Amino acid sequence: MSRLAIKICGLSTPDTVGAAVRAGASHLGFVHFPKSPRHVEAEQIRALAALVPPHVGRVAVVADPADETIAALVATNALTALQLHGKETPERAAAVRARFGIPVWKAISVKTGADIDAAEAYAGAVDLLLFDAKTPEGAALPGGMGLRFDWTLLRGASIGAPWGLSGGLSIGNVAQAVAITRAPLVDISSGVESAPGIKDVDKIVAFCKAAELS
Numbered sequence: 001m002s003r004l005a006i007k008i009c010g011l012s013t014p015d016t017v018g019a020a021v022r023a024g025a026s027h028l029g030f031v032h033f034p035k036s037p038r039h040v041e042a043e044q045i046r047a048l049a050a051l052v053p054p055h056v057g058r059v060a061v062v063a064d065p066a067d068e069t070i071a072a073l074v075a076t077n078a079l080t081a082l083q084l085h086g087k088e089t090p091e092r093a094a095a096v097r098a099r100f101g102i103p104v105w106k107a108i109s110v111k112t113g114a115d116i117d118a119a120e121a122y123a124g125a126v127d128l129l130l131f132d133a134k135t136p137e138g139a140a141l142p143g144g145m146g147l148r149f150d151w152t153l154l155r156g157a158s159i160g161a162p163w164g165l166s167g168g169l170s171i172g173n174v175a176q177a178v179a180i181t182r183a184p185l186v187d188i189s190s191g192v193e194s195a196p197g198i199k200d201v202d203k204i205v206a207f208c209k210a211a212e213l214s
Helices: 014-023 042-049 067-074 090-100 113-122 174-181 201-212
Strands: 005-008 027-031 057-062 081-084 104-110 128-133 163-166 185-188 193-195
Touching: 005 201, 014 027, 014 201, 027 042, 027 185, 042 057, 042 067, 057 067, 067 081, 067 090, 081 090, 090 104, 090 113, 104 113, 113 128, 128 185, 163 174, 174 185, 174 201
Parallel strands: 005 027, 005 185, 027 057, 057 081, 081 104, 104 128, 128 163, 163 185
Antiparallel strands: none
């Protein structure tokens, strides 16, 4: 990636999709997880993705999905990648990529340096690793909670795959996050919302501007 890539995740309306595209986002994320306030059905994803120009990536976010769920999403022909955000093993991630022929991203929950080291097991099995904050034990959602981890854990880390940074990013801290981690991609969801699941157009624009200046 020649410039910082920006993924705006949890989009669910045409106006916020349009705002993200106009603001310069490189990827848009659509959450397909019924427990999430950002959940959208496969047909909604198809309709929203139709508004997106071809150069912008379209990523469906799922957590421990059944093959039938993945098949329905892939059948929309709307996606450029599938993000696994549950407890999928490297073997499961590789099997999904092989069966469905779609690039796979894997969210890695991070609390300590050992979590980053463990991500090495996914090298070769997925197309991108997304380092996110580990949610509390028993939390209803696997991500999108605005939590962050110690970004210095990524400083100088040897990561054997393309990767990105997620978890607790905001308009005010994205420049610091990139300076510390040298992340080639940043991913935000709750940090550009006015309420859980409600994206704010002005915040999307401000975040993209702050990220591009970092």
